[in-house]
Amino acid sequence: MQYIYFLCILIQKGVRLMSYLFPNYSRKPFEIVSGQGLLVQDQKGKTYLDFTSGIGVMNLGHHHPAVEVALAKQAGQIWHMPNLYQSQLQEEVAQALAGELDYVSFFCNSGAEANEAAIKLARKYTGRSQLLTFQQSFHGRTYGAMTATGQATIHAGFEPLVPDFIYGEYNDHKALDLVTEQTAAVMVELIQGEGGVIVAERSWIQQLAKRCQAMGVLLIVDEVQTGIGRTGSLFAFEQFGIQPDIFTLAKGLGNGLPVGAMLGKRELASxxxxxxxxxxxxxxxxxxxxxxxxxxxxxxxxxxxxxxxKGEYLRQGINAIQSAKIVAVRGLGLMVGIQLVSEEVLASVTEQLEAKGLLSLRAGKTVLRLLPALTVSEAELQQALALLAEVLV
Structure with a gap:
């Protein structure tokens, strides 16, 4: 007991001990131990305004009452049964996701798994193997999803990758020519989150969808980060005038519980x-x-x-900040990216914001990414804008 007591004291003081974890994460020197709404606290009692949402996961904020009630009720019944049996709960969630559209669902545990399922479905249904994705995209870390990711730094050291993936330039009309009769599917994000909060051009996406249809190619939209209300509609594709053959979800779907989903048009079910x-x-x-x-x-x-x-209010507020550090402000809904002048400035800004009590994210090399919970209040937006102004000016 005495050992545990002194261990707790050391942790509270921020003393770094020998870790039994792989060092594959660059972790902050503090732990978030509690949260309510958009406010979280670390082990020393410091409070932060969380504009990360756990990397776009806590879309309803921490400790949302409706989610807590649902979890408590289910925990009192049964926690888990394998997919050897019927599941009314899966049917209800699948129906809610499909809405008025004729999609069927496959449930998994993460965005990477959802994208792996989409890749497998596309190849099996079409009988083709080639997939087109885009430079600076991000689709996950498992082998298929990692290969689909158009970033050499993520591929490095893990070759050989899954064969028959090719990469086009995002928002480039020349990439449409890469969609041929040999292509099984095109996988695309409507906003490249990890790539720098780059929003797809509506006309380009619509032409890409038409090209896919003409060539008998499946269009897969990765909605892992953009889905579940993040952009102001349940799915981002609703704002681009397209209907994908397959789309994938995770992150905000479970508001902190690990869940992913792959949805495909009903004719793909065979x-x-x-x-x-x-x-x-x-x-x-x-x-x-x-x-x-x-x-x-x-x-x-x-x-x-x-x-x-709220997203428009946040972007307007950032645009009103007169700062030589800001190159551009991008985004849709409450998925906002602030491109800064350099990597060094981005590192300094995120560190200063953290010290002042605002948690933020990076995207790409020079983009400050803001993903507040969708339940963020006007007062919390104003607080964040004030802190951003202090650091960026």
């Missing part, structure tokens, strides 16, 4: 018969209970409209 693909934990009862509560909350009248309004 390619995923019994035994073709599976997962032990996918569709877990607790995760799906959280997902159902998230979707019901976001389905309330006016909820998603407020996301667009």
């Amino acid at each position: 390619a995923f018969g019994p035994g073709s693909h599976g997962t032990t934990f996918g569709g877990n009862k607790l995760a799906l209970a959280a997902a159902k509560a998230v979707l019901e909350t976001m389905g309330a009248p006016g909820f998603l409209a407020t996301v667009g309004e």
Whole structure:
């Protein structure tokens, strides 16, 4: 007991001990131990305004009451059963995701798994192997999803990668020529989150979708970060005038519970018969209970409209900051990127914001990324803008 006591004292004082974890994360020297809404506290009691949402996960904020109630109710019934049995909860969440569209769902545990499922489905359904993705994209860290990711730094040291992936330039009309009769699918983000919060040009995306349709190629939209209300609509593709053949979800779907989903048009279901693909934990009862509560909350009248309004307020506020450090402000809804003049400035800005109590993210090499919970208040937006002004001016 005495050892545990002194260990706790050392942790509270921020003393770094020998770790039993792989060093594959650059971790901050503090731990977030509690949270409510957009406010979180570290082990020393310091409070921060969380504009990361756990990298776009806590879309309803920390400790959202509807999610807590759903989890407590499900925890009192049963936590997990494998996909050997019927699941009414999966059916209900799948129906809520599909809405008026005729999609079927496959549930998994993460965005990378959802993208792996999409790659497998596209190849199996079309009988083709080639996939087109885009430079600076990010689709995950598993082998298929990592290969789909158009970033050499993420590939480095893990070759050989999955064969038959090619990469086009994002928002470049020349990339349309890469879609041929040999292509199984095109996988694209409507906003490249990790790549620097780069928004797709609406006309380019629409032409890409038409090209895919003409060539019998499946269009996969990766909505892992943009989906579940982040951009002001349940799915970002609703604002681009397209309907993908397949789209993938994760992050905000479970508001902190690990859950992903791959949705495909109903006619694709024939390619995923019994035994073709599976997962032990996918569709877990607790995760799906959280997902159902998230979707019901976001389905309330006016909820998603407020996301667009808040996002516009935040971007206008940033644009009003007169700073030589800012190159551009981009985004949609509450997915906002501030491109700064250099990597050094970005590192300094994020460090200063953290010291002042605002948690933020990086994207690409020079972009400050802001992903506040969709429930952020006007007062919290004003507080964040004031801190940004202090650091950026």
